[in-house]
Amino acid sequence: EAGVTQSPRYAVLQEGQAVSFWCDPISGHDTLYWYQQPRDQGPQLLVYFRDEAVIDNSQLPSDRFSAVRPKGTNSTLKIQSAKQGDTATYLCASSFSTGQLYFGEGSKLTVL
């Protein structure tokens, strides 16, 4: 069974540039999460979906971050006008009913 796939693995931007991260969850998983993980810190929840619906985006910086999951399968996280403070690894995870999260390898963002 294929795991959670994320791309790109790495991105390097200048401040003010935009970037999109893509996630393909495990087939059949209805819940998809995006986390931000600064270096050597715990993952911090940005947003999660059940099917195509946003369940909680209270920690998503809405002025520059957006996330969609239009068909309830793949998802895209976009950062507009990136800042140095956005430097982190962006983790996608999926789950179905058991509560266990399955993570991708992450997309490591560096903002110069």
Place this chain on the structure above:
Amino acid sequence: QQKVQQSPESLSVPEGGMASLNCTSSDRNFQYFWWYRQHSGEGPKALMSIFSDGDKKEGRFTAHLNKASLHVSLHIRDSQPSDSALYFCAATQSSNTNKVVFGTGTRLQVLP
């Protein structure tokens, strides 16, 4: 915002020794727990869950939950160098899939 605090921040144990990690949730609505482990360059992987008061053992790993104090611990016996990683406690509102809040993390180093 829900917080999950872990201690210690870092821990070194000799190969074959016992490692003990601690975690406390600040929100009584989040009283179901998972332990995850993250090796460098990878996404976190689930080790085990614990939802009821008391002990739960899976191989070399034993988790203990005290719901009254919202405190959970993880004990790793016969530690191996391959156990060297970041360990996260994650708290959730139920045993099913929903909002999952990760702790601050403990870095474990097992010395050969």
